Amino acid sequence: MKKRGGLLAAPYTVWMALFTVIPMLLVVYFAFTGEDGRFTFGNFSQLLGYGAVFGRSFWLAALATVVCLAVGYPLAYAMSRETGAVRNTAMLLLMLPMWINILLRTYAWMSILENKGLLNQLLSFLRLPPVRIINTPAAVALGMVYNYLPFMVLPILTVIQKIDGSVIEAAQDLGGSQFTVFKRVILPLSLPGVLSGVTMVFVPGVSTFIISQLLGGGKSMMLGDLIEMQFLGSTYNPYLGSAISLVMMVIVLISMAVMNRFGEGEEEVMVL
């Protein structure tokens, strides 16, 4: 039985080895290799010059995650309380943008946020002062929230839906008002969903590159853009690019480990 299972997993094992493990090893190898092909820590000392990019990436990803959580949790909770047509419609509206290519969506945001874009036309129509938002970090954060919101809502919704209705009734039965039931039962039981939602927004958020280029106007360069430059741009330097990737990965792993510590009290409720 066990052997059989191993066999069934073989295609994926091969896939993993070819496209995950070996590339990772290559990244590590390049990160510690200089242009002369020798072992070096030099790539990492160069990283110090990019502290601002690291800082901005993590800060914007964290900001987008917090906004996604603030918007997404209430939405997920509200959706979990609806049934039938209302919930299906909400789900459709949530998913609809994801069926459109991310580049198209981001270009659309560009034309909305431009200095003479839709947003400012609307504001001037309402006789309000225009806003300068395009090419600022705020525009990048907005773009990230827009693109990643479904990844926050869906895991939270799934977990809230799975909470046994009789547990909620039990809490009401024991004297819990709607607020108490939410605070003491639904919220703690939905934390695993929050954890996976945060992971699914924060991790891709840190390495975002196209959103920051289009909406941040190059002034809000993020790690993703920096890495792209090393591999595809004029400053071709895969060694430095690998080092940046490696450090970013390590920082993300550490953040996830810290996050999971928070959720440890809920270990019996499995994480998605």
Added chain:
Amino acid sequence: MKKELIRLVDCTMAFDGEIVLNAINLTIHNKEFLTLLGPSGCGKTTTLRIIGGFETPTSGSVLFDGVRINEVPPHKRRVNTVFQKYALFPHLNVFENVAFGLRIPQSVPVTEGGKTRQKKVRLQEAEIGQRVQDALELVGLKGYHRRRVHQLSGGQQQRVAIARAIVNRPQVLLLDEPLGALDLKLRKEMQHELKEIQQQVGITFVYVTHDQEEALTMSDTVVVMNQGNIQQIGTPVDIYNEPVNAFVADFIGESNIIQGVMHRDNDVSFAGKRFLCVDSGFDPDQPVDVVIRPEDVRLTAPKDGQLRGTVNSVTFKGVFYEIYVDVGELEWMVHSTAAPKVGDEVGLCLTPEDIHVMDRPDLFPEGAEALTIEDIDPEPDFEDKYVDEEPPEAEL
């Protein structure tokens, strides 16, 4: 007479136009152990949920201490529930599960400067601790307070659920098939423990089950329900010995239910024979159900029996044998400590007290006139079988 605590008045419940409770009336007294008994879909759980506040009846009233509480939400009722699947909080340990209700601030009327207002009061941690320990001790889980609920067996989770409910000192505890998931031995133990707990804490228990044995063992009052209607309310002894109709008789214990005709008081015919019985008050020649408990039938030699038949099957049940006897059209169930062999000819003997004659509710109120005695009287089929042994009874 005990004090009335809860009264359901003409409570009807319909889900999507389908009636699950049909204008039921029920009075629950203080400190009573009342069981709602019936097959699945009979409305017993709905009745419980109406009392708990989880459903609002489509029409009718729920009175608690004489006050209408139809619209009062569950968290404002002095009623706690033990749920069918325990519904323990998976993220809390045993102590916090039991303490859940105690940690919720209670509204207490406070008089200050001649004015009375509601004030939220939190219990002291020491009192919470004491009450949780007491409750856990009551259900036999002393020392388990630090366990996580998923580390407990089904029986232990059940006990936590009971402790969690009674720790709030409700006036009424509602129990929704709480022992359904436990094995037989544990279920029997818990039946006795529940009864003890009820007597110790001295509150009203409303218990829902489909298990007649559970109902008979624990209850002061049994309410038998079927298809959204209350069939009978009575003590376990009444319900068992004096079922009002064939449904109750069949549901409470094993029964042979035979269609017959009540010719006049104390004179009934069924299975092709006339019998003396102790029932009276029926219309002349009224079609009736005759209910006979399998343990009341006495097996005799074929020639000594009032009825005779062939043994179809014999099953050992521990204290007795369950014997199916083919008596003409009907197969009778007989419980006996003696075991005949399959294929044996046996006689069946009944005393007048063994024969319970009941109205046939399915014939009333409509359709009663349409039926004639010939439609139901099985006599013609039986006549030729018995004609050589028994002289025909005198015509009335």
